[in-house]
Amino acid sequence: MIDRFQNWLPRMVLAPSFFLVLVFVYGFILYTGYLSMTDSKMLPSYNWVGFANYEKLFRLRHWNTAITNLAIFGILYIGISSAIGLLLAILLDQKIRAEGFIRPIYLYPMALSFIVTGTAWKWFLDPGIGLENTMHQWGWDSFQFNWIKDRNYAIYTVVIAAVWQSSGFVMAMFLAGLRGVDNEIIKAAQMDGATGIRIYRKIIIPMMRPVFLSAFVVLAHLAIKAYDLVVALTGGGPGRATELPATFMYSYTFTRNQMGVGASSAIIMLIMIFSIIVPYVYSELRSGDKR
Amino acid sequence: MSGAAQDIAMKGSRATRIIIYTVLILFMIFYLLPLYVMLTNSLKPLDEIRGGDMLALPKNWTIEPWRAAWSYAQIGVEPTGLRPYFINSIFMVVPAVLISTALGALNGYVLTKWSFRGSGLVFGLLLLACFIPFQIVLIPMARILGMLGLAGTTSGLVLVHTIYGLGFTTLFFRNYYAAFPTELVRAAQIDGAGFFQIFWRILAPSSAPIAVVTIIWQFTNVWNDFLFGVSFADFDSIPMTVALNNLVNSSTGVKEYNVHFAGAILAALPTLIVYIVSGRYFVRGLMAGAVKG
Numbered sequence: 001m002i003d004r005f006q007n008w009l010p011r012m013v014l015a016p017s018f019f020l021v022l023v024f025v026y027g028f029i030l031y032t033g034y035l036s037m038t039d040s041k042m043l044p045s046y047n048w049v050g051f052a053n054y055e056k057l058f059r060l061r062h063w064n065t066a067i068t069n070l071a072i073f074g075i076l077y078i079g080i081s082s083a084i085g086l087l088l089a090i091l092l093d094q095k096i097r098a099e100g101f102i103r104p105i106y107l108y109p110m111a112l113s114f115i116v117t118g119t120a121w122k123w124f125l126d127p128g129i130g131l132e133n134t135m136h137q138w139g140w141d142s143f144q145f146n147w148i149k150d151r152n153y154a155i156y157t158v159v160i161a162a163v164w165q166s167s168g169f170v171m172a173m174f175l176a177g178l179r180g181v182d183n184e185i186i187k188a189a190q191m192d193g194a195t196g197i198r199i200y201r202k203i204i205i206p207m208m209r210p211v212f213l214s215a216f217v218v219l220a221h222l223a224i225k226a227y228d229l230v231v232a233l234t235g236g237g238p239g240r241a242t243e244l245p246a247t248f249m250y251s252y253t254f255t256r257n258q259m260g261v262g263a264s265s266a267i268i269m270l271i272m273i274f275s276i277i278v279p280y281v282y283s284e285l286r287s288g289d290k291r
Numbered sequence: 292m293s294g295a296a297q298d299i300a301m302k303g304s305r306a307t308r309i310i311i312y313t314v315l316i317l318f319m320i321f322y323l324l325p326l327y328v329m330l331t332n333s334l335k336p337l338d339e340i341r342g343g344d345m346l347a348l349p350k351n352w353t354i355e356p357w358r359a360a361w362s363y364a365q366i367g368v369e370p371t372g373l374r375p376y377f378i379n380s381i382f383m384v385v386p387a388v389l390i391s392t393a394l395g396a397l398n399g400y401v402l403t404k405w406s407f408r409g410s411g412l413v414f415g416l417l418l419l420a421c422f423i424p425f426q427i428v429l430i431p432m433a434r435i436l437g438m439l440g441l442a443g444t445t446s447g448l449v450l451v452h453t454i455y456g457l458g459f460t461t462l463f464f465r466n467y468y469a470a471f472p473t474e475l476v477r478a479a480q481i482d483g484a485g486f487f488q489i490f491w492r493i494l495a496p497s498s499a500p501i502a503v504v505t506i507i508w509q510f511t512n513v514w515n516d517f518l519f520g521v522s523f524a525d526f527d528s529i530p531m532t533v534a535l536n537n538l539v540n541s542s543t544g545v546k547e548y549n550v551h552f553a554g555a556i557l558a559a560l561p562t563l564i565v566y567i568v569s570g571r572y573f574v575r576g577l578m579a580g581a582v583k584g
Binding site for chain 1: 311312314315318319321322323324325326328329332340341343344345346394397398400401402405407410413415416417418419420422423424425426427428429430431432434435454455457458461485486487511514515517518521522532535536539540548551552554555556558559562563565566567570573574577578
């Protein structure tokens with residue numbers, strides 16, 4: 001009797017979490033998927049309309065702006081963060097005496113809320129009081145930096161703030177990778193007469209491929225989810241110049257009362273993230289089993 | 292982040308060393324600049340910011356912006372300062388972190404030491420749940436919170452953060468317990484120890500490192516959350532991040548930059564302190580969240 005109870009106990013302990021995740025994650029995904037095929041406006045409705053919301057979504061200029069912005073933001077954010085991260089990791093790996101002091105400074109932005117980051121950069125990049133004004137005070141009168149107020153350039157200020165926040169984290173990932181490289185390989189290369197930069201280019205950086213992949217997955221998923229930073233930094237503006245899918249979903253669902261369209265945009269975001277995450281998690285789990 | 296610097300290369304000349312240090316220092320300036328700007332300008336009177344140089348130290352030092360941000364700045368319609376929202380955040384963060392960490396520990400224990408048919412699937416479902424864009428759950432969650440009578444309450448936010456934190460807390464403990472010798476568990480079982488006894492006597496005492504990592508990870512995530520706060524909170528439950536955004540982006544009145552900066556630092560302070568005190572564990576959490584398996 002007690003033994004049978006002991007046998008069921010593990011399942012009973014895991015059951016609440018399983019149930020919660022099943023309902024609140026997967027059930028909710030199905031529900032949102034269902035709503036995306038209805039004519040829900042301010043409140044959910046259950047009138048089936050098929051793919052009409054998706055057709056509407058992709059005809060909306062607003063959505064196309066959001067997708068274009070995500071592409072620009074995503075590519076630059078991932079590319080620049082990875083480049084800075086790799087550069088700093090390699091430089092920090094050159095027996096830098098103050099490494100223990102420098103490293104935490106590179107990494108601390110990751111502990112901050114995107115709202116804090118957004119607030120700091122919003123005013124620092126504001127031409128009226130921030131960098132531009134400061135340069136004028138210093139006597140550089142022709143200095144201009146008003147990207148945050150310029151429709152064509154505002155999205156790049158989101159890139160700047162986001163890179164500032166996460167590049168230190170990418171540095172930490174690369175540094176851990178560099179420290180894991182087998183010293184014997186490097187010694188062998190040195191015996192063959194290879195030096196410095198060449199060893200990095202030909203041997204070490206190619207060995208970092210798994211780190212590049214991890215960094216890509218983490219950054220891509222952060223980019224698709226990016227919401228708070230845009231809200232705090234630009235509020236999606238000027239105009240709609242910095243709208244991203246996440247801000248689009250929120251405004252269509254909760255302020256424009258087009259819940260069906262909002263739900264369909266959420267489903268598109270989910271598909272984007274899963275198409276990156278699922279293969280990655282799958283391969284990680286499989287390689288974990290092999291070990 | 293362990294291990295010593297590699298024995299490679301770039302032994303090079305003095306010039307190379309100077310270039311390396313210059314680049315490292317320039318990036319230090321880049322990362323510290325926003326913090327410096329926030330701090331110095333939060334200690335200046337407003338007209339000094341408007342008229343002048345954002346990078347300069349204050350001429351007339353004042354702590355008035357800090358007092359305003361904390362206790363009487365206009366947020367929404369109420370001149371309450373950020374204090375009530377700071378307290379809301381505390382009441383939200385503490386239970387959410389403790390509950391999700393405790394559940395994560397038990398889940399990790401079951402998944403590694405008592406695995407059964409289908410437990411792998413449960414783990415897969417939990418793991419995938421870590422990465423969903425939360426936009427996908429906003430609409431049904433708003434309805435469920437309403438049905439449960441938790442709309443606009445701190446308890447509702449605790450529930451939300453607990454559920455969506457479970458994936459990561461389970462992942463952390465599972466990976467940690469996987470390396471824990473199963474023989475010890477089996478031996479205790481033969482001696483007649485039960486499920487919870489084994490957990491308390493054998494695994495829990497050596498779980499401190501992973502518990503710290505998990506708590507810091509959850510604390511940072513829940514404290515910094517904005518989306519759930521802005522979607523589900525009401526005056527009595529609005530968290531710090533949402534209040535800060537209301538303070539900074541309210542369209543009415545004079546923009547009090549110095550108060551905004553002081554408020555931003557107040558919102559950043561708890562996670563920043565955790566980072567300074569236990570950065571090593573913070574980084575470990577980040578890495579564990581990034582590299583699975």
